[in-house]
Amino acid sequence: MKINGEKLKKIKVSASNFLKILPERVKKIMKAPGSDVKQPASYKPNSLAASLHPEFIFAEVAETRELPGSTIMYTLVPDASRGTSSLAPFAAGQYVSVTAEIDGCVYRRPYSICSSPSEALPARTGLWPVAKSVHPYPNGFYRIAVKLQEGGKVSEFIHKTWQKGTKTVISAPEGLFTYEPLRDASNVVGIAGGVGITPFRSMVKAILEGSEDFSLTLLYGARRESDILFREELDGAAACSEGRIKVVYVLSDEQKEGFEHGFITAETVAKYAPGEYPYSVFAAGPDAMLKSLENELPKLPRPLRRKFVRFDARGVPQDVKTEPDYTAPSREFYTVKVRNGGAAFEITCGAGETLLSAMERSGVNAPSLCKSGECGFCHTKLISGSYYMPASRDFRRRADSVYGYIHPCCTYPRSDMELDVPVAKTPRA
Amino acid sequence: MRYDYDVIVIGAGNGGLAAASKLSAAGLKTVVLEKHNLPGGVATSFVRGRFEFEASLHELCDVGTEEEPRLVRNLFAGLGSDAAFVNEKNLFRTVVTGPDGYDVTLESGEDFEKSLVKACPGCEKSIAKLKKVLANTSEALEYNDAKNGNPNKLVMLMRYGKFLISASHSLDDVLRSLGFDRRTRNVLETYWSYLGVPADELNSMHYWEMARGYINGGAGIPTMKSYGLSLSLADTILKNGGEIRYNTEVTGLIFDENGRVAGVKAGSDEFFAKETVSNVIPHSVFAMDGRERLPSKDKKLLNARRLGLSFVCIYAGLDRSAAELGLNDYSVFVAHNSSTRRQYENTGKTIGMYVANCLNVAVPDATPAGTCSLFITVPVFPKSGIFDGVDAANYKKFKSDFSRKYIADFEKTLGIELLPYIEEISVATPATFARYFGVPNGTAYGYELSAWDGVLSRTLNRSNELNVPGLTFCGGHSVNGDGFGVTYTSGVEAAETVVSRLAAAGISGPAAAGISRPAAAPDTLVAKNGGAHEN
Incomplete structure (x- = not known):
């Protein structure tokens, strides 16, 4: 048979084939082994997922180092005694969420990892092997820098109690503040404020070790020269980077030669921006700095498209009353009923306090990661009540808003409320 | 507790x-x-x-x-x-490159036949035969329902022979037997990836019960x-x-x-x-x-079972509208080899078959004004080996390289430009399916049909x-x-x-x-x- 010039293989089809369906099936099954089914975890995609995204990581403090400005850097290694033999890999710019149990209540706080991606991998087996001398922990390590925050319960707790040998629980690395070659320009202007230098320290190391491929001009804002973190390291990195890393210090409270003075403005960015346009701007630091950058960056002589401007997870607004869409409360305090798995709570939440914060200090084991509204880890069903969620922190899916789900990390009560909060999977300590 | x-x-x-x-x-x-x-x-x-x-x-x-x-x-x-x-x-636009390639769009409803004949001239007679098979299938299923699933076997054999053939042969065999040439078969078989089995193995009746749901509804x-x-x-x-x-x-x-x-x-x-x-x-x-x-x-x-397909999914948010970028179709199926068996067995070394969707074409406000999204789905068959040499440490690079390859291929195939407009990008792989659903081998389709x-x-x-x-x-x-x-x-x-x-x-x-x-x-x-x- 020939159709459109193509010779067709003659094909035999027969209705009696139908009668073969069931016997063929039975034969096929009978022939198969009756042994236990292969465990899902043993397949490559599953084992890959398990090493990339463990539910949590048991870690141990291996080293502490005092830094300027009431900041301490902690080195965290896997705690094999509790079953964590290695750390999940991460991309420079990501954070881990630290769990702290204080007076029976569970608190969680995100801290950017400031070590390099290859340092998280077991020594010598990584993609970018490093000498053992600079990789003193054979099972890999993360470093985080914790600045003592005024009234900061968790930073205070960490500073007071963490020492070599302290055991803790952290999340797997998370966060979207990472370099993506398909999206970002090959030249990046990094803007760091204070302890916001930490993700950039990781990026600088990643560029030097070759795990990231971009050029970074770092504008690092600090109050005084003495507050600058990692100064020697950053200068050293710039010196040996063959021009891929440049560091400019901007001091707000001091005027000194060799330093820029004031806050980081459009002018500062334009002055140091790479010749090649467009470039990307990455910024990490206090919310006030990021807010000011939101006003400054559009003033650039050659403004950047939105895709070229990326901010680190920025926490809750420093002063929620200054949010443009702020809704004033009717009362100072509200009562919130919380279902948390099999448990039930009735707690008080201040009008200017987030629901997550109130739950944490009231002993509810609520999940959280970014505490900036963007990761969705604290996703919660609103049973009743009204709330205020700043648009700047509202990264919910459209259907979430329609069907009444909230991210308590950035939500403020505006009436008495009732919530159904899943129990955090991370152990309490 | x-x-x-x-x-x-x-x-x-x-x-x-x-x-x-x-x-x-x-x-x-x-x-x-x-x-x-x-x-x-x-x-x-x-x-x-x-x-x-x-x-x-x-x-x-x-x-x-x-x-x-x-x-x-x-x-x-x-x-x-x-x-x-x-x-x-529209059902889909399907683009196959190469000497026996084509770029055609099929429509649903009353325009289906017209669009198929336009795409594949000369297939009218075979279409008429296919319609008889589908009609016979509907009648057989109705009869089966009327008999509460216990039909008279002799009646089935006498009246519903076409149904029995379609129900017990592969899609490709049935289309061949109806005299469809290869190009028309390939076009008609485009949806194979929705069921995860190539057309020489995929059950004809099952396929048409699905395809009919698109064509009619x-x-x-x-x-x-x-x-x-x-x-x-x-x-x-x-x-x-x-x-x-x-x-x-x-x-x-x-x-x-x-x-x-x-x-x-x-x-x-x-x-x-x-x-x-x-x-x-x-x-x-x-x-x-x-x-x-x-x-x-x-x-x-x-x-005894084989695990079903998994996927690599590339999600891109673009800072131009769909119209500005030339994304005019909701679904585009792209392949560089017309054989569905070859498409299925892609090892990841060459560009495999993929589907590119632009949600804004169907739901204009799916993303903010002046932007659009692109969703590329690449089937990954269980033995593809796409993760050969991939470990946790180089996984991020794997995702980035894989995405660049497919987005670039889609740009080239359609003659449009997308890479410079990527504002957000995210990639899911079989490891993502394994992570969230615990499914073995990251299968998204359960057990292969x-x-x-x-x-x-x-x-x-x-x-x-x-x-x-x-x-x-x-x-x-x-x-x-x-x-x-x-x-x-x-x-x-x-x-x-x-x-x-x-x-x-x-x-x-x-x-x-x-x-x-x-x-x-x-x-x-x-x-x-x-x-x-x-x-």
Whole structure:
């Protein structure tokens, strides 16, 4: 048979084939082994997922180092005694969420990892092997820098109690503040404020070790020269980077030669921006700095498209009353009923306090990661009540808003409320 | 802690949500235990910057219009969901490069035939024959339903021969026998990836029951992404008095003294119930604590099966509108080799077959004004080896390189420019499916609908398989096969089975009177829900 010039293989089809369906099936099954089914975890995609995204990581403090400005850097290694033999890999710019149990209540706080991606991998087996001398922990390590925050319960707790040998629980690395070659320009202007230098320290190391491929001009804002973190390291990195890393210090409270003075403005960015346009701007630091950058960056002589401007997870607004869409409360305090798995709570939440914060200090084991509204880890069903969620922190899916789900990390009560909060999977300590 | 319920549903995927919705509506005290913190399983979405990305759904078939609702709209309305859909007129644009390549667009409804003839001149006679096969299939299925799944075999043989052929041969063999040339066969077989088996193995009847749902009903796309469907079902469960526990992973089965499933363990909590529905794939259930008490005959079945397709999904948010970028089609199927077998067996070394969707074409406000989203889906067959040499340390680079290759290929194939406009990008791989759903090998389609393990074959033997006392399976891995719509119907069917079993035991919730009909007879000859299979 020939159709459109193509010779067709003659094909035999027969209705009696139908009668073969069931016997063929039975034969096929009978022939198969009756042994236990292969465990899902043993397949490559599953084992890959398990090493990339463990539910949590048991870690141990291996080293502490005092830094300027009431900041301490902690080195965290896997705690094999509790079953964590290695750390999940991460991309420079990501954070881990630290769990702290204080007076029976569970608190969680995100801290950017400031070590390099290859340092998280077991020594010598990584993609970018490093000498053992600079990789003193054979099972890999993360470093985080914790600045003592005024009234900061968790930073205070960490500073007071963490020492070599302290055991803790952290999340797997998370966060979207990472370099993506398909999206970002090959030249990046990094803007760091204070302890916001930490993700950039990781990026600088990643560029030097070759795990990231971009050029970074770092504008690092600090109050005084003495507050600058990692100064020697950053200068050293710039010196040996063959021009891929440049560091400019901007001091707000001091005027000194060799330093820029004031806050980081459009002018500062334009002055140091790479010749090649467009470039990307990455910024990490206090919310006030990021807010000011939101006003400054559009003033650039050659403004950047939105895709070229990326901010680190920025926490809750420093002063929620200054949010443009702020809704004033009717009362100072509200009562919130919380279902948390099999448990039930009735707690008080201040009008200017987030629901997550109130739950944490009231002993509810609520999940959280970014505490900036963007990761969705604290996703919660609103049973009743009204709330205020700043648009700047509202990264919910459209259907979430329609069907009444909230991210308590950035939500403020505006009436008495009732919530159904899943129990955090991370152990309490 | 110990908790007691009438019914436990393990997993809040499509099947689990539909089942729990139906069960709670029947007044049964129902709890859904979900390991993730969201409902929906793959029917989900995620936010990056100002973009919300659909995670998995391309389109549902047999949705129908608001005026003439069909299976899917009826199913959601029947469960009390307020989910809304839009309809997409075009079936797809399919571009195959190379000497025997083509670039054609097929339309749905009355224009289907016209668009097919335009794409593949000279196929009119074969189309007429195909229509006879489809008509005969409809009549056979109606007859089977009328006989409650116990048709007279002689009648089937005398009157429904065309149906019997279609039901017992591969799609490609049937199309060949109808005289379709290769190009037309390839065009007609475009949807093969929605069912995950190449056309030389894919059951013809199953394929056409799905394709017909697109051709007749037109594709339906939810207005708030598939996640909106998931939340709408979760909403019905809560309104019916049911419970959903998130972050609650079932780790073991509890049996009573007669070997019947009496409940489940989730960490240190124990949940007891009269019936348990598993939306979790049997492979994972057979890996839970208590697995030694599961029937060994079912281990043979599971060991005989092949795991289904997985996918690499590339989600890009672009800072130009679809029109500005030249993205004018909702679905574009791209391949550089017209053989569906070759497309299926792609090893990852060359560019494999992929589907590119631009949601804004169907749902203009899916992303903010002046932007659009691109969703590229690349099927990954179980032995593809795409993860050869990939480890946790170079995984990020793997994702980035893979995406660049496919986006660049799509740019070249369509002659458009996309890379400079990427504002957000995210990539899911088989490891992502493994992470969130615990499925073996990251399969998204459960068990492959291989020649011997198609829907008809599963249906014919369903009374002998996976009939663990007290445990009912539903989802893409179950009898009706993979696809979005069938996972919902499988959940409803599982709930009906459970409700009727409980009713037979004298147990019914206060509202159980609302349940309309008993479960399908276990020896039903042919799956009743012809439509609603898709990806």
